[in-house]
Amino acid sequence: MSLTINLIGGALIALIIWWFWLSRSGQQKAAAATEEATIVVDAGVYTPSVVHARAGKPLTLHFDRRDPSPCAEQVVFHGLEVSEFLETGKTTTVRLNDLPPGEYRFTCQMQMYQGRLLVD
Ligand SMILES: [Cu+2]
Structure with a gap:
């Protein structure tokens, strides 16, 4: 026993x-550099909050929005002229093509949620 x-x-x-x-x-x-990632949107944070991508390669991001508060409803990629509305309880896919090298912030429209996209 x-x-x-x-x-x-x-x-x-x-x-x-x-x-x-x-x-x-x-x-x-x-x-590590990736071409595809899932980002959970919940409790005021993006998880992961840092995404590393390769310049000139396509990047596909799946935003899994779990936070129902209006704060989380939009993701804005600063410097890339890209933004997308996210539906609560669903995954919204954002495709970025031919990314120039650099560091870009992605945030909600009020910039409470904060993420960084590193491209090299
Ligand atoms: Cu917000």
Whole structure:
């Protein structure tokens, strides 16, 4: 009986280590240049809030809006002349093509939500 409990305990510890390791490697992936990303819009923050993209490549962003407050309803890409309305409870896809190198902010219309798009 105690052997079974020890095995379960060991398995749980292994699971916790694996989970932390996985979540950490996930964060590293978010910092790497990407051509597609999903951004959760909730509780006043974009997650992830920083997107790294390659210049001249298309970038597809899926905004998963979970915050019903009007504050979250629009995303504006400053310096790119792009903005989009986001529907609550749905995912809205924004496609950006031929991005010039630089750093661009993306925010809600009131600039409460803050994100950065890094292009190089
Ligand atoms: Cu806002």
